[in-house]
Amino acid sequence: MRAIALAASILLAWHQPSAAExxxxxxxxxxxxxxxxxxxNALDDPLAVSxxxxxxxxxxxxxxxxxxxxxxxxxxxxxRRFDTFTIENDGAIGLEGTTNMRLSGSAEIQAGAFLRGQRxxxxxxxxxxxxxxxxxxxxxxxxxILGLRLTPELVSTTAITGFRERAGDTRFEDDLAIPFQLxxxxxxxxxxxxxxxxxxxxxxxxxxxTVERTVVSEVFDEPVALDRLQLRGEVGWQREDGLALALAAxxxxxxASFDLVDIVRPSIEATAIVPIGTVKLRGAISTAFDxxxxxxxxxxxxxxxxxxxxVPLAEKLAFKTGIFGELxxxxxxxxxxxxxxxxxxxxxxxxxxxxxxxRLDYHRHDADEIGFAKSRLDAxxxxxxQL
Numbered sequence: 001m002r003a004i005a006l007a008a009s010i011l012l013a014w015h016q017p018s019a020a021e022x023x024x025x026x027x028x029x030x031x032x033x034x035x036x037x038x039x040x041n042a043l044d045d046p047l048a049v050s051x052x053x054x055x056x057x058x059x060x061x062x063x064x065x066x067x068x069x070x071x072x073x074x075x076x077x078x079x080r081r082f083d084t085f086t087i088e089n090d091g092a093i094g095l096e097g098t099t100n101m102r103l104s105g106s107a108e109i110q111a112g113a114f115l116r117g118q119r120x121x122x123x124x125x126x127x128x129x130x131x132x133x134x135x136x137x138x139x140x141x142x143x144x145i146l147g148l149r150l151t152p153e154l155v156s157t158t159a160i161t162g163f164r165e166r167a168g169d170t171r172f173e174d175d176l177a178i179p180f181q182l183x184x185x186x187x188x189x190x191x192x193x194x195x196x197x198x199x200x201x202x203x204x205x206x207x208x209x210t211v212e213r214t215v216v217s218e219v220f221d222e223p224v225a226l227d228r229l230q231l232r233g234e235v236g237w238q239r240e241d242g243l244a245l246a247l248a249a250x251x252x253x254x255x256a257s258f259d260l261v262d263i264v265r266p267s268i269e270a271t272a273i274v275p276i277g278t279v280k281l282r283g284a285i286s287t288a289f290d291x292x293x294x295x296x297x298x299x300x301x302x303x304x305x306x307x308x309x310x311v312p313l314a315e316k317l318a319f320k321t322g323i324f325g326e327l328x329x330x331x332x333x334x335x336x337x338x339x340x341x342x343x344x345x346x347x348x349x350x351x352x353x354x355x356x357x358x359r360l361d362y363h364r365h366d367a368d369e370i371g372f373a374k375s376r377l378d379a380x381x382x383x384x385x386q387l
Contacts, residue, residue: 154195
């Protein structure tokens with residue numbers, strides 16, 4: 001979900017950091033988290049087997065001021081290691097750079113690029129036999145955003161982004177099969193244009209159009225192009241007491257080569273943040289076409305809703321819980337899925353920059369039309385620190 005980002009883009013469409021804010025930005029920052037997990041479904045499959053695993057995440061970032069503005073570089077990595085089912089081990093490392101350049105009092109450019117490598121472990125399960133697989137991926141992309149203040153209240157935002165994903169051959173455990181490419185390559189370019197007008201009382205309205213082309217290759221006889229056109233109106237409102245509402249609504253049209261898909265669906269992305277005393281409630285709903293995290297050969301139509309509650313229990317102790325529900329229509333394979341889950345997290349700030357976390361997650365995934373059902377319970381204890 002990008003609900004909070006959506007609210008920020010509407011309500012803070014033209015935010016210029018003050019000198020006080022810039023002075024608080026540390027030149028170098030490091031974040032690290034280590035957690036120990038127990039799961040009752042290590043293979044994430046209807047064949048449920050339990051295991052323990054360790055998850056380590058870290059990032060190092062730095063800000064560099066120059067004559068044109070500021071550049072931020074971030075190096076991050078992730079490792080997941082299972083005790084028994086090592087075929088599920090994952091790893092990733094990435095580098096990202098972003099530069100903000102203020103051209104004048106009414107014009108600003110943000111340019112960014114990233115490169116990321118992933119190694120994903122998985123399994124092909126046949127009855128009670130699990131065959132481990134390993135797939136390497138390289139992902140990269142770049143973006144350019146131009147912001148123009150046309151009037152004191154009206155801002156124009158133009159964005160161009162490009163993305164490329166390359167999957168290597170999938171390798172099989174104990175060389176049980178010759179490696180071959182199971183996952184597709186993807187190339188995507190997106191162009192969007194938006195206008196946002198600020199109103200009195202912390203309100204904003206806007207209009208945004210987006211054109212996108214995604215080319216999926218290596219898993220079909222010929223590359224398949226997905227063309228998407230989106231037009232949405234945007235409304236946002238934020239009060240000083242923390243209440244925030246944001247809504248983007250319109251229509252999405254998606255068409256694929258060879259008449260595989262030609263469909264129009266409503267496009268909705270909304271969030272509400274409601275403070276109730278010391279408690280904070282957040283709710284969000286969205287609809288979207290998904291070409292990445294999908295079990296379909298090409299694209300899924302996704303509808304999702306979620307609610308999260310944050311409850312401070314003491315000065316340094318807080319509890320967070322949430323539920324979500326998700327419906328997916330796999331457009332090429334022509335069957336539906338339902339996913340839902342609930343989680344709870346207890347966080348204790350043990351030091352100025354150290355937080356201890358105790359978390360419990362439960363997920364359920366059903367596809368009745370193909371006789372598929374699985375669930376997963378994950379319990380973890382972890383430490384998060386900032387330097």
